[in-house]
Amino acid sequence: xIPIGHFLILSAMLFAVGAAGVIISRNLLIMLMSIELMLNAxxxxxxxxxxxxxxxxxxxFVFIVFAVAAAEAAVGLAIIIMIFRxxxxxxxxxxxxxxx
Amino acid sequence: MEQPLYLxxxxxxxxxxxxxxLLGRLGKKTISFIACTSVGLSxxxxxxxxxxxxxxxxxxxxxxxxxxxxxxxxxxxxNVAFLLDPLSAVMVLVVSxxxxxxxxxxxxxxxxxxxxxxxxxxLNLFVFSMLMLVLADNYLLMxxxxxxxxxxxxxxxxxxxxxxxxxxxxxxxxxxxxxxDFGFLLGMFIIFWQTGSLxxxxxxxxxxxxxxxxxxxGMITAATLLMFLGATGKSAQIPLYVWLPxxxxxxxxxxxxxxxxxMVTAGVYMIARSNVLYMMAPATMAxxxxxxVATAIFAGSIALAQNDIKRVLAYSTVSQLGYMFTxxxxxxxxxxxxxxxxxxxxxxxxFLGSGSVIHAMAGQQDMRYMGGLKKxxxxxxxxxxxxxxxxxxxxxxxxxxxxxxILWKSFSSDYGSIWIWLIGLITxxxxxxxxxxxxxxxxxxxxxxxxxxxxxxxxSPKVMTVPLSILAVLSVIGGYVxxxxxxxxxxxxxxxxxxxxxGVHHSVEGEHALASAAHNGSTxxxxxxxxxxxxAVFIYLAYHFYxxxxxxxGKLRQxxxxxxxxxxxxxxxxxxxxxxxxxxxxxxxxxLWKIFDVLIIDGFINGMAVIIGDMSTGxxxxxxxxxxxxxxxxxxxxxxxxxxxxxxx
Numbered sequence: 001x002i003p004i005g006h007f008l009i010l011s012a013m014l015f016a017v018g019a020a021g022v023i024i025s026r027n028l029l030i031m032l033m034s035i036e037l038m039l040n041a042x043x044x045x046x047x048x049x050x051x052x053x054x055x056x057x058x059x060x061f062v063f064i065v066f067a068v069a070a071a072e073a074a075v076g077l078a079i080i081i082m083i084f085r086x087x088x089x090x091x092x093x094x095x096x097x098x099x100x
Numbered sequence: 101m102e103q104p105l106y107l108x109x110x111x112x113x114x115x116x117x118x119x120x121x122l123l124g125r126l127g128k129k130t131i132s133f134i135a136c137t138s139v140g141l142s143x144x145x146x147x148x149x150x151x152x153x154x155x156x157x158x159x160x161x162x163x164x165x166x167x168x169x170x171x172x173x174x175x176x177x178x179n180v181a182f183l184l185d186p187l188s189a190v191m192v193l194v195v196s197x198x199x200x201x202x203x204x205x206x207x208x209x210x211x212x213x214x215x216x217x218x219x220x221x222x223l224n225l226f227v228f229s230m231l232m233l234v235l236a237d238n239y240l241l242m243x244x245x246x247x248x249x250x251x252x253x254x255x256x257x258x259x260x261x262x263x264x265x266x267x268x269x270x271x272x273x274x275x276x277x278x279x280x281d282f283g284f285l286l287g288m289f290i291i292f293w294q295t296g297s298l299x300x301x302x303x304x305x306x307x308x309x310x311x312x313x314x315x316x317x318g319m320i321t322a323a324t325l326l327m328f329l330g331a332t333g334k335s336a337q338i339p340l341y342v343w344l345p346x347x348x349x350x351x352x353x354x355x356x357x358x359x360x361x362x363m364v365t366a367g368v369y370m371i372a373r374s375n376v377l378y379m380m381a382p383a384t385m386a387x388x389x390x391x392x393v394a395t396a397i398f399a400g401s402i403a404l405a406q407n408d409i410k411r412v413l414a415y416s417t418v419s420q421l422g423y424m425f426t427x428x429x430x431x432x433x434x435x436x437x438x439x440x441x442x443x444x445x446x447x448x449x450x451f452l453g454s455g456s457v458i459h460a461m462a463g464q465q466d467m468r469y470m471g472g473l474k475k476x477x478x479x480x481x482x483x484x485x486x487x488x489x490x491x492x493x494x495x496x497x498x499x500x501x502x503x504x505x506i507l508w509k510s511f512s513s514d515y516g517s518i519w520i521w522l523i524g525l526i527t528x529x530x531x532x533x534x535x536x537x538x539x540x541x542x543x544x545x546x547x548x549x550x551x552x553x554x555x556x557x558x559x560s561p562k563v564m565t566v567p568l569s570i571l572a573v574l575s576v577i578g579g580y581v582x583x584x585x586x587x588x589x590x591x592x593x594x595x596x597x598x599x600x601x602x603g604v605h606h607s608v609e610g611e612h613a614l615a616s617a618a619h620n621g622s623t624x625x626x627x628x629x630x631x632x633x634x635x636a637v638f639i640y641l642a643y644h645f646y647x648x649x650x651x652x653x654g655k656l657r658q659x660x661x662x663x664x665x666x667x668x669x670x671x672x673x674x675x676x677x678x679x680x681x682x683x684x685x686x687x688x689x690x691x692l693w694k695i696f697d698v699l700i701i702d703g704f705i706n707g708m709a710v711i712i713g714d715m716s717t718g719x720x721x722x723x724x725x726x727x728x729x730x731x732x733x734x735x736x737x738x739x740x741x742x743x744x745x746x747x748x749x
Contacts (some may be wrong), residue, residue, distance in 0.1 A: 021730050031727075096725025 007048035014041035014067045028083070028090040032076045103152060105165035105182035106445030108192060109144045109231035116224040123217050133219035133400050136203045138622040139227050143196035144194040161186055161599055163357055164237065171240075171623075178298060183237035184464030185598040190437060191234035192367055192397070194444050195362050199227045200568040202357040208563035209353050209459060218239035219259065219351065230362050232370060239288045242370070246284065246334065249363045250277045256358060257350040269346040270576030276343040278586045280333015287326035294319060304376045306602050315380045324384040325376050328391075331367025337395045337425060342674055348410040353505040355410060360417045360451050361444040368440050369425040372433040372601075379431065385515050389429025393510070393523045396422030399529040404537070405667040408465050409454045412538050416491070417447055419527060423506050426524060430516040432509035433601050434594040439502035442578045446490040446499055449571035453484035456560040456568065457542060459565055462553055465644070467538065472547035476557045479565040481543050481571040488539050490575040492532040492635050500632075503528060505584060505591075507631060508624050521627075528631055536642035544647055586624045 014037060021034025043062045048056025084090050115138030119131055127135075153161050163184040184192070205224060209255045210219050221610040229248025236242035250273075258270025288298065294312045295303045304310055313320040331337070336344035358364070371378060371388065378385060399418035420443050427436030458465055460477060474481045490497040493504065495536045507528070511521035547554055559565065580597075582590020645653040657664050666672070 019735055023728055023735065026728070093726045095727070 004048055005099050006090075008045060009040045011045040011048070011084060014044065026091050026093050028080045030090055031092060032073065032080065035076075036073060039065060101152070101156060101160075101164050102579065103149055103165060103184075105149060105163060105184055105235060106167050107537070108142050108149070108182075108235060109142040109228050109366065110195070111145075112224045112228040112231065114138060116210040116221055117219055119215040119221040123221065126217060128211075128216055131217050131220050132203075132207045135224050135631045136200065136207070138224060139200045139203050141198060142227065143193070143200050146189075146192040146196045149184055150193060150233050152185070153184060153189050159599060172433065175296060176292070178238055178240045180241060181237045183300060183598050184235065186596050186598075187369070187372060187437065190597070191443060192231060194441050195230050195234060196227065197449050198361045198444050199223075199230075199357060200229070200477045201570055202353050202361075202448065202452065205455075205567040206351075206354075207565050208561050209455055210351060213260060213351075215259065215322075219256075222252055222255045222259070223354075223357070226256070226358060226363070229325055230366075233366055237300055239291065239300075239303070242373075243281075243288065246330075246366060247281065248371075249358070249366065250334070252272065253277075253347070253358050253363055256354040257347045259350050259354065263349070264350040269343075269349040273343040273347050276340050277333045279723045280330045280340055282330075283326040283328070283333070283584070284330025287330065290319060290323035290326065293322070300373065303603070304374060306376050309376050309380060313377075313380055316382055317455050320377060321381045321383050324374070324381045325683075326379075326385065327370065327374065328384060328388055329373055331392065333367075334370075335364050335367030335421050335425070337367070337391055337422065338398060341395060341399065341418050341675060345411055345414040345670070348408070348414050350453060352410065352458060354447075355414070356448045356451030356455065359414070360447040364421060365424070365444065365536050368421070368428060369434050372430045372437050373426070375428075375431075375433045375601050376603035378428070384502060385431065387429070389426050389510070389520055392422045392425025392427075392429050393520050395419065395424070396426060396527040396528070397523050400527045400534070402670050403529060403534040403668055405664060407467050409457065409467050409538060409542060410451070410465055411472070412467075412534055413447070413450055413454060416531065416534065417452075419531065420447065420491070423503065423524065423527070426510055426520060427506040430510045430513040430520065431604055432506065432513060433604065434597040435502065435505040436629070437597060438582050438593050439506055442490070442498035442502040444577070445571055445578045445703050446487040446497075446575040449483060449487040449568060449575055450491065452564070452571065453480050453487065456480040456564055458562070459482075459560055461549065461556050462556055464553065467541040469549050469553075470542045471509055471545040471549075472543070473557070474543040477559045479559060479568060483565075484543070485539060487571045487575050488535045490579075492639065493631065494527060494635070495534045495632060496578070498575050498577075501579035501584065502581055504628050504631060505582065508584070508627060524532065525631055525634060529634045532635040532638035536639050537646050540642060540646035545650070584624070586628070588719065624714055 017035045018036075018038035018041060021037065022031050025034065027029050046058045046061050046065075050056065050061075080090055082100055083095070087094065115134050118134050118738065119126070143558055147162060153163055156162075164181065165183075166181040167181050168180050169177070170180045202219075206219065206223065213219065224738070226249060227254060229245045231245070233242055233245025233249060236245060254270045254274040257273050258267045261267045261270070274631045291303050292298050295308055296302050309320075333340045344359060349357055350359070365607055375409060376386070397417045399422060403412050403415035403419065406415060419485075420439070424436040424439050426432070455472065456477065457473060457480060460480075461470065462474070464470070486497070490499040492553075493500045507521055507524050510516040510524055511518060581587075582591050582593030645656065669675075
């Protein structure tokens, strides 16, 4: 059996990669994907704890997170498409209209 | 008895509303028709109710009319209700009658004025307010009328508001009156506090008053003194008389109506109405008498040296009002009201006559540029002369009866003294002098006006001379309602008012002694003859100085140049008030404005705005609009918080 620590380290690394993706990337699409990555890192941690404690509650949670992530991806993608149609760009740095 | 008394003030109110709401849309004829008819109807209804009142037995002469409940608030209950008793009946007839005559006169006097409609609107509002004042059956409603006439006085003094002096005079009148009104209000509060009611029926019931107030006690003295302060404001007594001479800036009929015949007598009416309370405060009575007689001689002496025809009459009014207060102060309330009535006739006539003169002189008011008008304006001259004889107290005319009644009462009453009588007598001499000085300067001697004005001279139209004639008749016969016992009359006027003067008959046993003194007194006759002789002497003096030997007047003036300067400068009271009251207020207000308001209050508010603005400018770069920056800050924040929880948690 793989010790819990391994799962957690992997989860942390995935989360760090996702966070870095959101921070570094200027492409909205990549930022969205990075957010998915962070969500899944969290899912991994939940599953690992659930398995360690032999409780299925964690699995239920993960399904809810999946659903939320799917919904979020749908809405996010729709927004990105609309932005692209209007501005012909998905570079996040170009969209700073709220600054002033 | 219940009668629709509201009909009396209703018509001037309708006239006011019609003329006011349709201002600028009506022709001059319609305006004056509405205004005069409404006041005339008031007078007719006043007469009708007066005769209804007369038909009642002596003791039950009260007509009431509760119109509606105005303020029902727990203990505090005030009706809009009217009361007609002998006192208010006299006032109603004087007010509406004289008003009607002056309305007619105004048609001629104001004929060419641009503000014709506005003038009659204000005048009707005034009549309405004045009738409310005298008909009210409680102090609060009386106060409504009291303030209403004050407002109209302000509006009409400042009628020619383009003239700075006129608008200033209006403001002065209003502000000085406010000081008095504050006294009236406080007095009213004390009365309500103590008796629990503002109705005359309750608050002025001798039984109620005696059960809550101690005779001569502090509370009653305070209440009556405060109300007297109100009276000094409205009726132009020392120390608040300063507004009345300035009020002459208004149109002359207004001076006649408001500032001589009716409004300024409101204070006398109020004190006579409250006689029950005043009789319980001997200290206040003394103050009233002293202030009254002091005002009489003070204003009378100022009138000796004034050159403006209307100013002489204004100071004369102040002086005569002083007589009325003297009468009230020596517990001769009926005599005060009697003089109020006769004074309304002859002083209105004097003012209207002077208006007729000013009209003919094309606005000139300085007597030094008049003279010789006797032949040019015969009707004005004769009516003016009658009024002058009446005010100086020539036997047979109205002023004689009322003035002598006051002088006699101030001599014989328990509240009077020989000193009050003596000062009153000297004032009567002064009155004779300044009035005949005015007549001689205006109507006799050579014509001192310039040639242009001289060509323009003319007798006033009928619409002005007929009112003069009516008032002249009233000035002659007005006194015969109150012929004293000593001259074979039975003073019906005093008898008529007796039911209202409950205070006098309730508390003073001396009244009987007083009456008997009147019967046995050859003293009264001697005093009467003495005052007539004195008046005659002063008339002769005026004749000597202003007709026979004009140079002597100049010499006299030079010999007493210091005294003349003081009197001509009206004892510099205006300057004194300006230095002691107005200037400190102005300086204080300037301090509050420039230092407190501008520096401290504005500084604080503006400072707050500046601080917040600066802070926002400093923080604004944080809102870069770049998504990645926000995310980074967010992430760093989460890590920091988690770190803190891990390390310290």
